[in-house]
Amino acid sequence: MIKLSGIRKTFGKQEVLKGIDLIVEQGDVVAILGPSGSGKTTLLRCINYLERPNEGEVAINQLKVNVKRASKQDIHTLRKKTAMVFQNYNLFKHKTALENVMEGLVIVQKLPKRQARELAVQALEKVGLGGKLDEYPSRLSGGQQQRVGIARALALNPEVILFDEPTSALDPELVGEVLAVIRKIAGEGITMIIVTHEMAFARDVASHVVFMDGGVVVEEGPPHQLFGTPKEERTRQFLKRSIQEWSYSI
């Protein structure tokens, strides 16, 4: 179980997260929705301490990291238990697809090279890139790069994978292949937190949906409830706008 309690984050004078509480059960797929600037990325980055919160606690199963007492070791452990898929992929440019996936296994998890290679090949095959092991990121399409990014996260076998708008940097025709891969691994029981603007995807794949606005969680619940019978006016407004945009774009 992942439990965030009272996460606050300010940049300068601007309070971006105003005390976020969130519980994610083992095997949950949580979709986080919200207008741009509402603090979704910052929240994900507070979970693995790419941003250090000003207040609050991040707990992953037994490990509890409160910002007041967070040691270097705590942060390191937190990062080893999580993996992240970035909006703009952030693959290691100077490493091949295979090396990108092996890097964490060899350097962080200290697995022997052969075993790391096996696991990495498996992960890349799972995302449909078994034929691109030795390609450098610069030679892959955006969709392929993001699938390597997913394989890199998957291979580490983390307790949760954090996705930050994994398809929003992609050309429209490449979105489908990445969503299909996420959908597939969601079916395998891996805990995931996904920030996304893909409404249909969130409705179909998520087990729990969170709507954020202005640094707070406005409303959360199972997808049929949040999409079907939203309680809050702000949620209704947001959904209305998103679904309009969504149908215009077709």
Added chain:
Amino acid sequence: MGRRFEFGYILEFIPKLLDYLQITLLIVAASIALGLIVGLIVALPRMYHIPVLKRISAVYVSFFRGTPVLIQLFLIYYGLPELLKGLSIDASKVPVLAFVILTYGLHSGAFISEAIRAAVGAVDRGQVEAAYAIGMSGFEAFTRIVLPQAAAVSLPVFANLVIANLKDTSLAFTLGVMEMTGKSQTLGMTTQHFIEVYIALSLIYFVVSMILERLFLLAERRMLKYQPELAGHTSKKRLLQGLFLPQFKKGGEQA
């Protein structure tokens, strides 16, 4: 002004000068090695914003970039022993060559530290974040992710630096070091065929520079094989720079 020009002397002088090429190359290799160490040490406080040390680094870099290397040679050769005498250390038995290597090492260290800073700054922040996100330490992220990428993109600048250093070593003769240029002085004096000696000398420098240039180009292609289009681009730019702006841009700021 010496004797009448005779082509044959050029051919005669080349092997005589080549005997001293190894001293020149020794100065280049040793001072670049020293410069790499110094450059990294000097770059770190400025990249990690360490107070005081950051200031000292900045002063060091401005001094060695802002004054002629010839003056630096004199200052270190004549000044350092005086300074050491004050600390009652006797430097009179230290060979001149050591002072020369030290000067060129400190000199290129200043340029190398600027090149490192620029190249590390050019590495996308997302690369480090991805490294942290998979659980790497700061040291692992720097050595495994940032440094290889920074080294690859700064190779053209580094190549310019090494070639500039090669040419600068010719000034070591002013302290009486017998490297190629020093030898050319004595050859000129004894034969009175100065023009021939200088033609032979420049031919050797030119060929060595060309060889270095080619080697760096190959190295760059290898190191940038993850982004071949980048390698082609920078090396073409570098060749043009080398042709038209040989002395002005020795390193430092790129992009």
